[in-house]
Amino acid sequence: MTPGSNLPLSAARVAVDVTAPVRLDVSGLLLAADGKVRSDDDFVFYNQPSAPGVTHSAAAGGGDTVTVDTAAVPEGIDKIVVTASLDTPGATFAGTEPTGTVRDADNGSVLASFTPPRLGTETALVLVEIYRRGGGWKVRAVGQGYADGLAGIATDFGVSVEEPAAPAAAPQAPPAPPAPAAGWGPPTGAPAPVAPPPAAAPAAPAPAPSAPAPGTGKINLDKGRVSLQKNQTVSLVKGGRPMLSSVRMGLGWEPAFRGKSIDLDASVIAYGPDRKKVDNCFFGKLMILGGAIQHSGDNLTGEGAGDDEAITVHLGGLPPEVTGLIFVVNSFSGQKFSEVAKAYCRLLDAQSGEELVRFDLTHAEPRTGVMMAKLVRQYSGEWEMTALGEFVDARTVRGMTKPAAQAL
Structure with a gap:
């Protein structure tokens, strides 16, 4: 046309x-x-x-x-x-x-x-x-x-678009935020949690229908699929009820250079409230925690449409001692992420296939590992997903255990 x-x-x-x-x-x-x-x-x-x-x-x-x-x-x-x-x-x-x-x-x-x-x-x-x-x-x-x-x-076309509210003059310091779930606080050197804005001057919604900017607070699934930016968090809650069903984390990537294969490995590491590793699931160990976490198997090239590897998590079947999951991708062969294009992770409802949350990695570093996202169980029972996008030098899931624990 x-x-x-x-x-x-x-x-x-x-x-x-x-x-x-x-x-x-x-x-x-x-x-x-x-x-x-x-x-x-x-x-x-x-x-x-x-x-x-x-x-x-x-x-x-x-x-x-x-x-x-x-x-x-x-x-x-x-x-x-x-x-x-x-x-x-x-x-x-x-x-x-x-x-x-x-x-x-x-x-x-x-x-x-x-x-x-x-x-x-x-x-x-x-x-x-x-x-x-x-x-x-x-x-x-x-x-x-x-x-x-x-x-x-x-x-x-008549859609209401509000301008961002002007910052209040000399606001009083907000009260300290409550302690994070399962007794976790930020690791040494990590940014402190961002407190919510004062009740007297709430921020107006942004004009575009995208997710809020990093640090502006958590969102939920009430309005459908959420697109996260780095360090943003979404609560896996819909209609005021936590999701306790099965979810699938799909991870994908493509070679940055035509004709070149990229052999990456997606894994998940399960932690307890003390940041101690409980277990990890990867291509060499496709099922852990009595089947509560299952891996789809290894993709050796990174070619083809759709998710390259997927990890299914039965949230309701996780044992109580598991309070955090870190999803990571590594290059065992030593290929750097600067050779990778369009890396992403997305969380889906494992039963319906509906995409709930997506995080696209918008930059790459010449390193061999990346922490893509984390799921953390809250005191109230719901789970929260946070986009990470942090690169490290580690070619195996074992090498990711310590940096991933620090990211919780």
Whole structure:
């Protein structure tokens, strides 16, 4: 398709896959006849993944998908616009070509494809729109760019965007935070826990629908998938109830240089409240703690789509003495992480396969080990996941035991 062109839709359920060489924040907005959302509930993105007839999900081959069930879209909605903004602050679309592929959501057949031409200083854009016409539905290629990011799009279409609150003058020092779970405090030299803001001056929400900046507090799973940055924490709580079911930590990576294999090993180390190792699970020991933790096996190349290795944890089956888990990746062959691209970890509901939390490693160091994330059991019973992204010199899980303990 070319900008401004349109096609009738031959399917009642269509999926718009948005892909690019870089990470994007993709969203869908349900617009009434006046070109505005009816409320903020009509803004669909990864942390608010559904509205009537419209859902957001991660695409199987990478990127994001906005699925529109035209039969379920409310009568008062005239169109659904699919937008994309860059995940990296300050980046523009110059040299980046996002593509929107419209498929039949039931059989996967491609109905249309559109790549906006001549992008430059734009930081966000409306890619395509699905709209009513003459009793049917059509798709139009748009490609309209914005220089003020997703906040500009949101404001244009009536989504409430609040400015960050000004800092209070000379605030009193907040009370000391409570002791962390299981008696753990930060190791020597580690940053002190960040106290919550004073009750009299709560911080206003950020304008973009991404996770809060590092250090701004914990979030939960109530609004769907959470994308973490380094040192951010998410509480595995949904609807006020801790998750005690099974979760799967998927870890993936790709070779940074074409034609080169990367042999990395993903492992998890279980610790007690005294930071003493209870056990570890890796390619040479695929099941520990009576089957409460299971490893998928070794991937020798790093090639192929999807997770390279996965570790399943039955949270409810972990013995009481296990209060912390550190997920690590090592290069036994000595290859450095500077030779690795697109390393990530993601936490999924092991039963439904739903992605709950994702952490993309945004930089690499020429070292042989990395601590990706930790799960810590709280006094109240729920588990919290924190993105780490800390590199160390260790080629085996055994070499990770001490630095991982210090990260708890």
